[in-house]
Amino acid sequence: MTHAPIATLSSRAQRWAIGLTEQKSITGTDGEAAFGPWLAAHLREQAAFQDAEVWTIEVKPQDGRHSVAMLLRGSGRSTVLLTGHYDTVGTSDYGQLEHLATRPDALTKALRDSLVLAKAPAAVLAHEDFAGGEFVAGRGLLDMKAGLAAGLAVCAEFAESAKPVGNLLFIAVPDEENNSAGARKAAQILPGLCEERDLDLLAVINLDAIADDGDGSKGRVIALGIVGKLLPAAWVVGVPTHSGFPLNGPNAGAIAAAIAARIEWAPELTDACGTAPGTPPSLLGIADGKTRYDVTTPGTAHATFNVLSYRRTPDEVLDRFDSLCAEAASNLLREFRHRVSAQHETGLLEMVQLIPVHRYETLLARIDQSERTRFEGVSASIAAGDQPLPEKCRLLTEQAWELSRLAGPAIVTGFGSIPYLPTNLSAQPAAVRLRAAAIDVANEAAARYGNVVTCADYFAGISDMSFFGEADESSLDIVARNTPAWKDAVRWPPKRALANIPTINIGPWGRDYHTPLERLHVGYSFTVLPRLIRDVCARLLQPDAS
Incomplete structure (x- = not known):
């Protein structure tokens, strides 16, 4: 040359x-x-x-x-x-x-x-x-x-x-x-x-x-x-209620916001490169599932996060993400109970002792075989649309949740885009x-x-x-x-x-x-x-x- x-x-x-x-x-x-x-x-x-x-x-x-x-x-x-x-x-x-x-x-x-x-x-x-x-x-x-x-x-x-x-x-x-x-x-x-x-x-x-x-x-x-980059996602199911009676169930938007606050810049998801500090995780998108204005609290919400890694594997990232989601939900419930107690109020909130965290694969495993063909058809239809991948993943999570027959409140975790x-x-x-x-x-x-x-x-x-x-x-x-x-x-x-x-x-x-x-x-x-x-x-x- x-x-x-x-x-x-x-x-x-x-x-x-x-x-x-x-x-x-x-x-x-x-x-x-x-x-x-x-x-x-x-x-x-x-x-x-x-x-x-x-x-x-x-x-x-x-x-x-x-x-x-x-x-x-x-x-x-x-x-x-x-x-x-x-x-x-x-x-x-x-x-x-x-x-x-x-x-x-x-x-x-x-x-x-x-x-x-x-x-x-x-x-x-x-x-x-x-x-x-x-x-x-x-x-x-x-x-x-x-x-x-x-x-x-x-x-x-x-x-x-x-x-x-x-x-x-x-x-x-x-x-x-x-x-x-x-x-x-x-x-x-x-x-x-x-x-x-x-x-x-x-x-x-x-x-x-x-x-x-x-x-x-x-x-x-x-x-x-x-x-490397992963896009962990949390799809949240709350208990929708009339806003005049907010104590009747936890708000999906509030749960998603608590998760976002806990994960933003979380050291547990910051992968250092040798002696150099890593890039902290950050919220990339958060929205509730409401499509119009009314006075009912959000029944669902969805949040995605940018998580960078140097050596950590995807399973380690998702394990840590699940733990932080569970911690955020637990802390939120504890704070809710404190506020209710301070006001001498009662409500259905006291019946919610835990907000479970499920992975997307758990939902899939619960779908009855008779419903599997219908779900696969919905999946193919959503995939053919022009929405970005995170939105397609949200829509599919929503469909899988309905067919899983699980009840809220709950958090469903997974990934929302291709891995790098x-x-x-x-x-x-x-x-x-x-x-x-x-x-x-x-x-x-x-x-x-x-x-x-x-x-x-x-x-x-x-x-x-x-x-x-x-x-x-x-x-x-x-x-x-x-x-x-x-x-x-x-x-x-x-x-x-x-x-x-x-x-x-x-x-x-x-x-x-x-x-x-x-x-x-x-x-x-x-x-x-x-x-x-x-x-x-x-x-x-x-x-x-x-």
Whole structure:
């Protein structure tokens, strides 16, 4: 792999980043569906890629979305995969500047001018960044089209090398901002793809963005693993009553609120990473089951939580979640009794000594065989709808509860979305080589690129690394049993759903992605990042590394 002048690598990364950003690809829209074919056609038009094999991979029949794959052949079978997602979150949050959301130069100028009198700390910092000329704004520029652009710049340089060693495989996927359907499909087909094309896939480099509100030291990072994410859910059944007689039964909304208060930032669900503090759990959504206004207290409520883990398995997370739900309900009942006693009131509340916690799988086991067919039909119908996964899981829990013939009050726990498992580099030879290559390149970064780059054990965000990297798929059994939409909506393959390839993340850094202040650090992302990716690939593909 030859080292072209840095201006060429940098200018290519910049050109691709702006071009990709200008092509809208919001998750779930026609733009996302159109992006894959557009990118494939655009790659085929590039002079550097005339000898490359470019094709699209349909997410699933009739889905309309495609991953885009490009294979650049050199010598031998050794191959490195560069991958990242091209879908973005929406643009309505830009308000009057929405028409500029995917036009980086114009948006940067407009934001810089509009933030002159800003007082909020985040806005003040954004204005300073734009005024200093080191940052460029744009929806999806940071998350994560600049990462894809850096990968394409490396691919172009590889393709133009006189005698490239090894092979580069590039795959851009949709749907990361939703359910990672693109990455999950790509991970499933990788073994067959490599067999068909006689490739030995050594490693995966994910190109996702890292946020840093400081001096960039936390953004200039090569991540050797990724944190996992689960979405524990609590569906609560109360005893609905006329609001004039609230003591006749516990309110489902109040129980859900008590659970939310107990779990928010709970240390019991905070998984530390070595000596570094972990990310605490946080409430992502809470709502009662009422669909109209009346004076009856809510009969049901539903709450979902973001729980990140480094080493904990899903069964350990759910065990802790169940315990905290039970504790929250017990404490709430104790407080209710204290308040009733203080007022010398009586009511049906005194009959409720315990609010039991059931898992979703318990409900399923109680459904009579004669009702099973009807439930499966309802499940398929709900799965075919366009609601987000957490809502589908809520609806299915509600249906299972009715057929279980259990009585409230009660709490039903489970999971509300697909799992993102944590990954880290194992002790297998390919992973050891990848770790060594990443560390060596990071250690040389200050001298070679003028930037200090560090290696971190984990990428703190959620990304498609979970499906490409070395994850423990055996831990998914409890998730499958307790995710209501698993069979009909998630459709996780029973075998080989994860690629299980040594995977790291090398991506751009910037600030405030998923907000109107999303911005990319230009110097690092266009100049340093492509060189990091190129040099890690070169170390992996050189003959003595195979």
